[in-house]
Amino acid sequence: MSREDDSDRIFKALADKRRRRILDLLKDSPKTTGALCAAIPELDRCTVMQHMRVLEAADLIIVQRKGRERWNYLNALPIKDIHDRWIGDYAENAVNLLSRLKSDLEAPTN
Amino acid sequence: MSREDDSDRIFKALADKRRRRILDLLKDSPKTTGALCAAIPELDRCTVMQHMRVLEAADLIIVQRKGRERWNYLNALPIKDIHDRWIGDYAENAVNLLSRLKSDLEAPTN
Numbered sequence: 001m002s003r004e005d006d007s008d009r010i011f012k013a014l015a016d017k018r019r020r021r022i023l024d025l026l027k028d029s030p031k032t033t034g035a036l037c038a039a040i041p042e043l044d045r046c047t048v049m050q051h052m053r054v055l056e057a058a059d060l061i062i063v064q065r066k067g068r069e070r071w072n073y074l075n076a077l078p079i080k081d082i083h084d085r086w087i088g089d090y091a092e093n094a095v096n097l098l099s100r101l102k103s104d105l106e107a108p109t110n
Numbered sequence: 111m112s113r114e115d116d117s118d119r120i121f122k123a124l125a126d127k128r129r130r131r132i133l134d135l136l137k138d139s140p141k142t143t144g145a146l147c148a149a150i151p152e153l154d155r156c157t158v159m160q161h162m163r164v165l166e167a168a169d170l171i172i173v174q175r176k177g178r179e180r181w182n183y184l185n186a187l188p189i190k191d192i193h194d195r196w197i198g199d200y201a202e203n204a205v206n207l208l209s210r211l212k213s214d215l216e217a218p219t220n
Contacts, residue, residue: 004127004130007124007127007130008125008127011121011122011124011125012121012125014117014121014124014192015118015121015122015125017114017117017118020114020117023196024195024196027195027196027198074196076196076197076201076205076208077205077208077209077212079192079193079196079197079205080193080197080205080206080209082124082189082192082193083189083190083192083193083197085134085137086133086134086137086184086186086189087186087189087190087193088137091186095186095187095189095190096190098186098187099187099190102187
């Protein structure tokens with residue numbers, strides 16, 4: 001499997017807002033599949049499981065079974081790889097500066 | 111336009127390896143459209159321009175016209191936003207550590 005095949009899977013997984021929402025929930029803390037389903041009541045369990053499988057195939061979540069529970073963890077390494085591919089160490093300071101400038105400009109004036 | 115609509119556009123733009131290749135080329139240095147087309151001889155100019163339009167609509171490149179030339183710059187801010195959304199300051203050190211560990215484990219032994 002080439003790196004570009006991996007990237008295809010990662011970006012296709014991230015191109016769906018329901019899957020991004022699952023990652024948002026897992027960023028806060030690892031969750032069981034039951035807890036995740038409860039946190040997204042607008043989707044039925046089967047749909048959530050389908051999205052989890054896409055995320056797992058893209059290596060964006062890591063699943064660990066403990067007894068009858070299925071614990072889901074956000075895997076941040078592919079996200080870090082995206083950052084490093086197009087930003088990297090060299091440009092990091094410049095991008096942080098630009099990002100702060102943008103926030104300042106967009107902040108409502110008091 | 112919601113943030114999630116922006117994210118849809120960004121991840122769909124990144125889900126094509128030819129567009130990722132264009133961003134790789136622009137990471138090295140800003141380029142004119144002519145120079146970009148010359149760097150990707152396997153794609154005709156019209157195809158390159160189509161991909162550039164998708165990248166520009168996703169705000170991943172910034173285009174500046176100078177005389178008859180069209181200069182294209184990588185815009186790293188959406189990439190930084192992806193990083194901040196799922197990694198952020200708090201987890202950064204842990205993820206860097208994990209990433210180094212993974213590289214060490216995957217490195218060929220001498």
